[in-house]
Amino acid sequence: MLEAILFSLIVVAGTGGELCVSRAMKVVGEVKDFRPLAIARVILRAMRVGWLWAGISMMALGFFSLLGALSFLNVSFVVPVTALSYVAGACGAVFFLGERVSPQRWAGLFLVTVGVTLVFLGNR
């Protein structure tokens, strides 16, 4: 049960965090000037966007869940299972960012899911 909660938090909070940061960066706009001062201004602008803080909080939750999982599970089991974040990321991109995912990408994500299922079965 604890295993399932931690994996859900790693995948959902980690991916949710990345999606929130991605949304925040879209609010900030495309970076065209890469001089240090311009980058610092972009970071300051991003820090005023609420989505960034939501993203950072969720990513921190995902990281601490990873630490929790690694405290009693094997690293060669935990890390491959986190590949499910590709699937969660695609679903989030469709529903949260309104992106379209190609059939070939869904096929790849299906393979990732099959692989993670085998990793799970290999742990029994």
Place this chain on the structure above:
Amino acid sequence: MFDRRQQMTSQKPLHLKTFLLILVMVIAGPLGNAFLGKGMKHAGKLVIWPPSDALHTGLRVFGTGSIWLGVASLLTFFLANLLVLTWADYSFVLPASSMGYGVVALLGYFMLGEPVSPLRWLGIAIICLGVFVVGQTSPRSPQRSQRSLESS
């Protein structure tokens, strides 16, 4: 003409730079996770309630050298990832870095002495294949590509 010649001469160091940074990613990412795993196994039981115990747990976890080695390795991975994405295609970096799943299993087996069953190896190979297929797709969705074409 000059541009093409310049591109041809600058292509080789670019390939080497890409290869080196992907090598850093494939080693530093899994190594970071392996160090975190090692550190967390030594940190003992994690008690997060009441808050005073959570503080003690936090101090114990972040007082472990392996945890900091893990964090440093993961930061190296993120830095290499950010740098390589400034010139290399995401669709190239993603499948190339998926080899990290195999490396983490190797590190778990050889460095931490974890048992890795044949079924887990097969699962990891299929995950790598899946990430490779994802990497072959366009990094931009058809809708967005169309819009960017219309705007240009």
